[in-house]
Amino acid sequence: MGSNYSLKYDVDIVMCMDATGSMTGILDTVKKNALNFYGDLHKAMQEKGKQVNSLRIKVIAFRDYLADGNNAMLATDFYSMPEKQEEFNALVNSLVADGGGDDPEDGLEALGYAIKSKWSAAGTNKRRHIIVVWTDAGTHALGFGKKAPNYPTKMAADFEQLTAWWEQMDFNSKRLLIYAPEEDYWTRISDSWDQTIHYPSEAGNGLKEFEYQEILDAIRNSIG
Template identity: 45%
Template sequence: MTDAIPDPPAETPAEAAAAAPAAPAVEQTGLAVPPPAPRGLSYAVDIVFCVDVTGSMTPILDQVKANALRFYGDVQSNLTAKGKTIDELRVRVVAFRDIVADGEAALQESPFFELPAEETGFSGFVNGLVAEGGGDAPESGLEAVALAVTSQWTTRGDRRRQVIVVWTDQPAHSLDASVLPPALAGRVPADFSALTDLWEDPQGPLGSSSKRLILFAPDGPGWSDISGVWENVVHHPSQAGGGLSDVDYGTIIDSIGNSV
């Protein structure tokens, strides 16, 4: 009769762990890895374009006009390439010149257009803008930013982003309530400090983590002040008085995609 072969002794937990195949190494970085986005949440993005529509801005204005009807598709394609998805996109325009020289004609505002459903309305407003006026530099860019900040931002969506894009080749006038047309009284802060408070206020019109400001503007009064003090600002310096012919449409789309 053959003797029974005894069972091998049971592995201790420590022995089992030692025998297990090693886990692949994980690259260590200094950045915290964000958790995956919860499924089922909707993401809404509002964009306000503050556009200098004085004569030297004709090249960039012509680009925007030529591409207005394809803007939604181009933004979505750029976001898709970056692995981003949005469920709702709205755009509006604040066109500006110089209040001192042009009076009430210095600022033109559109409503928000929901894209792609209202592409025709957006294109129609943009195509109606004429590059003229402005007098001498600087222009009323800070007033345009103030009107953008106080836009009727969407409250829809589980997550939101508010993006303001400024295009100008001129420095900005200091804010001066005495030159404002009556229709703007109360809508534009009295000075730069008050405008800064409006941008930074966590209880203000913009979400602390959802706001973004993209400047295609010279290093000069107004714009350098903003980029040096405000949070969540990207500044692409332009040549003062030289138009924005060096900024192509693709750069604008990519900057928006990076900000979302």
């Protein structure tokens, strides 16, 4: 096993979290484990004979542009771990499950922000650019909330353009994990986008059915 430790990975993870009122379950899980995530992931990778050379985590908390206004979308920069562990932990613990005007939320806009992240490109190690989406709701079509004054001006115009953005990402590096109900757009993505795994969630249940270890294992397996 020792020889496998030459396999080193530079890992970027974007966590897209539905932060509406029903999502207390998964938010509590993330908060409870945020401080230990870096160490847990390192240990999980070492068990596979692999190493995380560098880890950066970005958080996107999304709601509904028309219903939640300025609270509809929060997108951070990447936190380099473990150097920015305290800042990451503070940010995660500041999130409150609140808002959301109807069942569909603006998850596709969150995915657009995630795809256009400033991903790592330097170095000779294997790279992994991982997006994890957590939601217990369907998603509006792109542009549903365009009338909101804070709607992003450089967002993908429609689902086809969002798909093109995904296709432009490096095939060997990108991974998409979706924890979402089996509803339109989420199922279209899982059926047609490459490097994507969909873990169906129960609508309106806050992803309480998923344990932290399950999520950690899924992220570990998406790395290598």
